[in-house]
Amino acid sequence: MSKVIPIDQEYNFEEGMIVSSTDLKGIITYANRKFCEIAGYCKEELVGSNHNMIRHPDMPRAAFEELWSTLHAGKEWEGIVKNLRKDGMYYWVYAYLNYTQSLI
Numbered sequence: 845m846s847k848v849i850p851i852d853q854e855y856n857f858e859e860g861m862i863v864s865s866t867d868l869k870g871i872i873t874y875a876n877r878k879f880c881e882i883a884g885y886c887k888e889e890l891v892g893s894n895h896n897m898i899r900h901p902d903m904p905r906a907a908f909e910e911l912w913s914t915l916h917a918g919k920e921w922e923g924i925v926k927n928l929r930k931d932g933m934y935y936w937v938y939a940y941l942n943y944t945q946s947l948i
């Protein structure tokens with residue numbers, strides 16, 4: 845997938861719940877319709893890709909290091925994340941993450 849060039853324009857959305865899950869390497873295993881709509885990708889582009897495909901360069905690397913170490917410790921992580929859409933715009937999410945083992 846070609847590299848997305850960020851543009852300084854916010855993508856606003858009224859409300860909605862983005863739901864995603866990843867494996868332990870951060871590969872997306874589930875994306876709901878709202879995730880597709882807000883990130884600007886279709887489901888096929890998201891599922892199977894690394895979640896860092898929507899990482900915005902303004903986000904500090906330390907935030908994700910903390911996120912992953914918290915999850916690996918079996919704890920919940922929450923925070924505000926700036927994400928990069930496919931069209932280069934950015935959007936903010938309040939993210940809540942937890943570690944659950946897949947039953948499959």
Ligand SMILES: Cc1cc2nc3c(=O)[nH]c(=O)nc-3n(C[C@H](O)[C@H](O)[C@H](O)COP(=O)(O)O)c2cc1C
Nearest residue numbers: 864865866870895896897898899900908925927941
């Ligand atoms: C369930 C879940 C959701 C995530 N959501 C995001 C997200 O919305 N935006 C983001 O940049 N990273 C998200 N991440 C973290 C990415 O996996 C990744 O660590 C981050 O984008 C930084 O990329 P890097 O680890 O390759 O440096 C999420 C991780 C998990 C486990």
